Amino acid sequence: MREYIVEMNHIVKSFGEVRAVRNGEFTLRKGEVHSLIGENGTGKSTMMKLLYGMYPIDSGEIIINGEKIEKLDPKSAIAHGVGMVHQEFMLVNDLTVLENVILGFEPKKGLTIDFEKARKDIQHFIDRYQMDIQLDKKVSQISVGEAQRVEIIKTLMRGVDIIILDEPTAVLTPQETRKLFEILANLKAEGKSLVFISHKLNEVMEISDRISVMRQGQYMGTVDKDKTSPLELTKMMIGREVFLNIDKTYSKVGGKVLEVKDIWVSSLKETSKIRGMSLHVNEGEIVGIAGIDGNGQSELIEAITGLRKVEKGSVILNGQDITNKKPRAIRETGLAHIPENRNTRGLNHTMSIEDNLIAVEIDKEPYTKGIMMNVDASSKYAEEMVKQFDIRPTDYKLPTSALSGGNAQKVVVAREVSMNKKLLIASQPTRGVDIGAIETIRNTLEIAKKKGTGVLLVSAELEEIISLSDRIIVIHEGRITGELAANEANENNLGLLMMGGEDELEKGETES
Ligand SMILES: Nc1ncnc2c1ncn2[C@@H]1O[C@H](COP(=O)(O)OP(=O)(O)OP(=O)(O)O)[C@@H](O)[C@H]1O
Ligand SMILES: [Mg+2]
CATH class of the missing domain: 3.40.50.300 (P-loop containing nucleotide triphosphate hydrolases)
Incomplete structure (x- = not known):
């Protein structure tokens, strides 16, 4: 043979x-x-x-x-x-x-x-x-x-x-x-x-x-x-060693940038329905959402970003009630969003890397002055982003369809983080990127936090949640089952809460 x-x-x-x-x-x-x-x-x-x-x-x-x-x-x-x-x-x-x-x-x-x-x-x-x-x-x-x-x-x-x-x-x-x-x-x-x-x-x-x-x-x-x-x-x-340890700084947290007040959101999937959830994110902190996929995390993010209807309750961003507002209006109130699916919501693959990088800001200064596009400003910015996030290939005139999966992800992250909004929602920000890029992206979130941005982080990687977050909120079947400071959290106590907490487990045991 x-x-x-x-x-x-x-x-x-x-x-x-x-x-x-x-x-x-x-x-x-x-x-x-x-x-x-x-x-x-x-x-x-x-x-x-x-x-x-x-x-x-x-x-x-x-x-x-x-x-x-x-x-x-x-x-x-x-x-x-x-x-x-x-x-x-x-x-x-x-x-x-x-x-x-x-x-x-x-x-x-x-x-x-x-x-x-x-x-x-x-x-x-x-x-x-x-x-x-x-x-x-x-x-x-x-x-x-x-x-x-x-x-x-x-x-x-x-x-x-x-x-x-x-x-x-x-x-x-x-x-x-x-x-x-x-x-x-x-x-x-x-x-x-x-x-x-x-x-x-x-x-x-x-x-x-x-x-x-x-x-x-x-x-x-x-x-x-x-x-x-x-x-x-x-x-x-x-060709070198990489250490994924973030030097976490506990910066001074400021006022509330996001307040979610007892929201109810429906979903086709039973376990994803949100049944009364309240949380907040302060300026200058990273709040992690931990949970088994399909327990309401996507619905929560869609509700905050205006992509899904809030049936009851309210969402306050920067002091303004944004409940059920249009996604664009919400963005303008101070939201940046790295979506969980870069292909359907993050990038327009028919456009160039450069145009994707400025897509949401394209009708604003410095990219547009009056009715004129300011081509130099946009190219300069694209060049900077490509360098800072190590997007390869570096030719920003190429369409994003020509990028590898991980490099496409870097484009989305670069765009959203650099908008310097008050609130940054990061869903699975390091999905599909290599270990060097994970390091860059995690450090970028840490820098955004130091500048005062409030970050809401959703990730399937518990290790990522633990190493980046200041506070961790655990959800199960559309409800919050616990909240821990990052230095108290570990895979065990988070895992237990992700399964519904002790009450649920006891209930399960007596039922079976
Ligand atoms: N259809 C295409 N048109 C133009 N360039 C392409 C195309 N497909 C891939 N490339 C380029 O070829 C190179 C290799 O890409 P490839 O998708 O094989 O990378 P990869 O190792 O799978 O990366 P990742 O881990 O990010 O998925 C990249 O520079 C990419 O931009
Ligand atoms: Mg690939």
Whole structure:
């Protein structure tokens, strides 16, 4: 038997001026989990999209099962047994899960789609991998964890035995990640080969057999999991060590910038309905919201930012009642917002990096004077942001669609933080960014706080909440179950409150 079922040798790939992959090397063994790691924009997604036939390679060779493949597109990649679960979800929101899974591969009965057969086929996979998926829900109604499982089912249904997972855990809660890892272990046990891309070294160390590192389009080497350490991997990725410790300053907190008073908000999901929540954020402090995803955090943020109706109660920003005002009016009252989903709410991918950076301020000075756009001011600002946040590539005239996932995230963060508003809502601010960028973004939030901004931070990473926040508010099923000062908080007491607190647990025990 051949040692490798996939070999990618001396791969080169450019997009216009941008050399995405200079010298890419990658091999895959049958039945292994091979992780691909490296900084943002280093060519990981590109390498795997080449293997999946999404773009042609400029030079080099791709060998699958011993056969050198001359022409590859997603259809033929699937025929060769290669499937890919993408970094940015590609599901259609208005369709049901079932419709999404069969999209493009509908089983036909005569001229009509055979939904009965489709349902049976899919159910077979759902049972086999013990996935928790509701086929008749619309995609807009399911959690990101479930959407991730849908993407995996979709790929498995194509009958592939090589599965590429591009940052599958970036959007998952720790609980959902556990579930995903069980599914991956099952797949591996069946002899499937998995490629896993992630910025989370603890995950990489947990599930990999081998790990390959890329740096700026260049292959840096492959190591056995058992013979390496996170420290060595970090050095291979960046060439230095990174310490994610924030020197937290307890600055003087000022008056209230945000007051949420007993709000009630409805939601399609039972656990996400907000049932009477009150909280406040002061000037110069970071308040973290901890909770298991789907317990009302998105609804809370949408209610504050004007994207969802507040049924009862009120929201006060900078002393003004902004309850149920239009999002734009709320922004102008003093709100900046890093949204949880950069693709639907954060960026307009048809516009350039520069225009995205100034998008919300485009009709104000200094970018517009009278009716004239001030082109110099805007370019100068874009240049500064690109430098400060290390956005790569640095050509700010490129559309954001040309950016890697992590670099796109940096654009959103740069724009919102630099507006210097009174209140900054940061939802999952470091989602999908590499360890160096996590350091930059976390320090930026700390600096904003020192300047007097009140920050409301929502993050699925408990460690991030603990290390950044001054106060932590824990929510469960749309209610606040506790509040802790950051120096009293740890994963245990937060975890307990996230499950509903002691009362809930006792209730659960007597019930069962
Ligand atoms: N369709 C495209 N058009 C132009 N440039 C692109 C395109 N796709 C990727 N690039 C560029 O290629 C480089 C590598 O991007 P890639 O998406 O492979 O990075 P990555 O390692 O996956 O990063 P991340 O961790 O942020 O997802 C980046 O500089 C990116 O801007
Ligand atoms: Mg990527």
